Structure formats: C-alpha cells, structure tokens
Amino acid sequence: MLLPIMTFNIQHGVDFNRRDKQSLKDFDAMTPEYLEKLKKQPPKAEDPSLIDLDQVAQAIRQCGAEIVALNEVRNTAPGVSDPCFTDQAREIAEKARLPYYYFGRAIDVAGKGLYGNALLSRYPFESIETLTIPDPAVKDEPTWYESRSLIRARIALPGLSQCLTVLVTHMGLAQGEAKNAVQTVLDAREEGVPTLLMGDFNLTPDSPLLTPLRARFQDAAALLAPGEDLSYPSDVPERKIDYIMTAGPIEIDHAAIPAIVVSDHRPHTAVLRL
Secondary structure: OEEEEEEEEOHHHEOHHHOOHHHHHHHHHOOHHHHHHHHHOOOOOOOHHHEOHHHHHHHHHHHOOOEEEEEEEEEOOOOOOOOOOOOHHHHHHHHHOOOEEEEEEEEEEOOOEEEEEEEEEOOOEEEEEEEEEOOOOOOOOOOOOOOEEEEEEEEOOOOOOOOEEEEEEEOOOOHHHHHHHHHHHHHHOOOOOOEEEEEEOOOOOOOHHHHHHHOOOEEHHHHOOOOOOOOEOOOOOOEOOEEEEEEOOOEEEEEEOOOOOOOOOOOEEEEEEO
C-alpha cells in the first residue's frame, strides 16, 4: 500500500503573501528587547480577512495527502466568540475532503480560543488522544516559552494487520522544551509498531537533541538532495525544521518539500510504502 502523507505548519491559516512579514523576522531574531516587549504587550487585534483556509486545503489536495499533520491550528472555546478562532481542523478537513479530523489542544488563548495541533485522515481513527508535553521546571533561556502537546492516534488502514500509530507535535523554541518533547515522543512510541512522527520540531538537523529520535526513527528527508529539505521560511527557505520520521515496518518511497507559499512554512510531504 502506498500512503501519501503531509506535515504542515499553517500558522492558523494566515495568508503569508498578505501578512506583515517584518513581525516574522522580529520573532525569528528574538532579541532580548523584542522578547521583553512580546511578554508585556497585550494581544493585538487581528484581521480575520487575512485567514484563508481555502488555500491551506488546496495545498493538501494538490499534494494528494491522505494523512495530514497540522501545526499552529486554532479552535473555538466555550463561552468565547472570536472571528479569528474557529474550528479550523474541521473546516480544513471538509475543504480538503478528508472525513476524519481531530484537534489537539496545547494552550488556551485568553478571551479568544484554543491553539494546538490537528490530524486529518482519509481513514478512521481506532483511537486518538492528546498528551501534554511537560513544561521545563526552570525557564531561564532567552526565548519564548509556550506549553506544547502531542497527538497520538492509531489509524486502521486497509489490508494491514496492525494499526499505524501517528504522532503529531510542535516542539518549543527553548532547548528545555525540546528535550521534554523528545522524551514524550519516545514514551509514546511502542516498539515494533509501525509509527509515523510528524511536525515542526523547531530544531535543525545538526541539533544533538534529535539524537535519541534518530536512533529510533528514519528521517524521510534522507531521500532529498542537500538543500531540498529546507522548509522555512516559505518564500526563501533557509532551514529544515519540519520533519517526517518513521519507525517499525514502514518504507519511505519518496519525499518532497513542495514550493508552496501559503503559510510561513512550506509543507513537507512523503509517500509511505506499507
């Protein structure tokens, strides 16, 4: 069986081509002055017209993905109404014609809604849950901290005796956050079970924090030529921080980083041979 998959940080559907790109550069630079300003400033009003979930769904359909991991996804919260916080997992799944979807909460955005990851699928979930990634006990790194989570799903695929375990996460910027995220992934993995790990790791391939994952997973980007694995920023990619990894009886048939400029990340795709 050939299974086309995708991981995509959609930055809650904001159209990269119409957004303020200077704010992205400021966030990436993360100077001490900017970090202090970010911590103190109240939430900014947003323009809901900049959110375009149609083009996110179009990217999924264009790539033919049947299992899709999404990062930076928004959702509604009880008793709160904000036009920029809608049930994005459901909306994108419907537009992409994928019948099964799930939102995994990472944080509550006060007065607005929920924020986290999502998993879309052509095939039904046998089980699915959200696991909390522990925050570091000490937050002393000069960067932005944000609580994170991991989706763990088991998906039944036609003709296979075992369910495919799918893990979806968006790791933190701080080294302590990433270390906890890696351990949470390792704890969630079952030995000998076909497993797919996807998401924005916020780590480049040379990071020693990836060593425990590399010992247990295969990186789909190993099939790409040097420079073809770069996914961020989407207009002129300079870094590989988005990953598709596999463990167990799975063969990666091929992989790609399509030149799709919708979000601030390009999607990362692959085809699995199961």
